[in-house]
Amino acid sequence: MTVIVSFEYIGARSASLPSEVEIGYIHIYNPNNFVLEDWPIYVRFTSENFNFDEETVHEQGNNLRFRSLDGNLLNYFLGEWYYGELGEAYVQIPQLPANSTTKIKVTAAPLTDPDLSNFSAVSLEILEGLYAEWRFCHPSNNTIYDSSGSGWDGKIKYVSESFVNKTTGYYDIAFKSGWLGGSDRGGAICPFRSITKNPPFSWESFVYPSSDCHGQLMGTYEGGSGSQLFIIQGSQAVKLLVAQGDTEVETRIENIGFNEWHHVVGLFHENYISLYVDDSNTSKAVPDDLTDFNAGNHPLRIELDEYDWTTWTSGSFMKADFIRYWNRILSSDEISLLRSHYGVAVSRFPNKLCILNWTEDKPQVFIECS
Structure with missing residues (x-):
């Protein structure tokens, strides 16, 4: 199942939320003929699509927020962040309609606001959901190898x-x-x-x-x-x-x-x-x-x-x-x-x-x- 993600930088603009400014939009295209729910997407910010010198954005991206167009805060997790070069975010999208493009907002809270990206159970699930797509996976979404031990031991469980x-x-x-x-x-x-x-x-x-x-x-x-x-x-x-x-x-x-x-x-x-x-x-x-x-x-x-x-x-x-x-x-x-x-x-x-x-x-x- 494939989704195509792109980021549109617009520069700091006033947002509907008094304490935040809008800095861009993320466009997610779902080419599948079915709806995807609670879908984790991977967003890359680079020097080509993002202004790391934007004065409203923390140098580590800590004050970034991801919201639906109606303002609801979306679950997210910040990955690596190299100022001026690369930033990563994993965002959980509640629903991606079939054969459609969904648009969400990227905003910046005040620089003094705390980082809401953390290792909560929800964030862990988002990150694990993305990485699971790089594993050998059973159609029931169970992995076909046992990774629960102290290291990779080459054992595969319950696979026909x-x-x-x-x-x-x-x-x-x-x-x-x-x-x-x-x-x-x-x-x-x-x-x-x-x-x-x-x-x-x-x-x-x-x-x-x-x-x-x-x-x-x-x-x-x-x-x-x-x-x-x-x-x-x-x-x-x-x-x-x-x-x-x-x-x-x-x-x-x-x-x-x-x-x-x-x-x-x-x-x-x-x-x-x-x-x-x-x-x-x-x-x-x-x-x-x-x-x-x-x-x-x-x-x-x-x-x-x-x-x-x-x-x-x-x-x-x-x-x-x-x-x-x-x-x-x-x-x-x-x-x-x-x-x-x-x-x-x-x-x-x-x-x-x-x-x-x-x-x-x-x-x-x-x-x-x-």
Whole structure:
């Protein structure tokens, strides 16, 4: 389930509340066909979208408040805050209507007012709710690994074999832009992704260039044998092309930057994803009771079945074996900041998070549980 969050800075203005000033709005778009309730969102304030020198805002963000348009104070928690560079907030939104954009206010209380962002039970729930989306999660929202001990012990609890071996999940492809001239499918790096499985499947794709500019949300495509998803880099554009025989649907992301990393995120149906451990290519059955599933403490890996996900570069195929599993889409900035953020978060909530082990030279990497 994906929501798209953006912040609109307006500068200090009078607010309906006598003691506060409005400094901006947060827009949350829910593209799903159903309502989301008590939904935690992650908001990033950077030097590009926020004035850290705003005299009405505390240098640590302590006096920020998040309110509905009718003035109700929303539950929130402030994350890391580096004056002049980065600020983070986790806000609980009571309701996000289907296929709609919800708008909330960001206000600043007097500088002497206390910080309302704290480690209350509500705030903990908000933060945990967001991080849970970076874990392997059962559809019932129970995690499939036991993180209650003194450290990650590799044990997985109460998971049926059918779920462990088959699960729906997001994938994230990354590639670096470059161009040597020639045809659309030529170039220094020219990714090509093809899916040719026989059973029907569906996926949705979303491109997020590293320039921090949203691409188009492409919707969901249904396909059977012979369906293909192409990601083709041209001289000035990235094309996402879905083909079923002679029928093609194309989306272009224009004016891409050279030598930059770009990300395409999508959703695979459960028929296409399996969970593996160790370096084995064979799924392991997991009983419904407590099982020492990963005695060697190897990182868990999610892998596409039968290696049918391939990368085309200058005419040769190479395997892209590993993918990351999300329950939401992460921006490229979130990915790049994740390691440093984890270092702070783990001290607050030990044994509750996953490290997304991101490397540019192998973007399809495993998730490491800790």
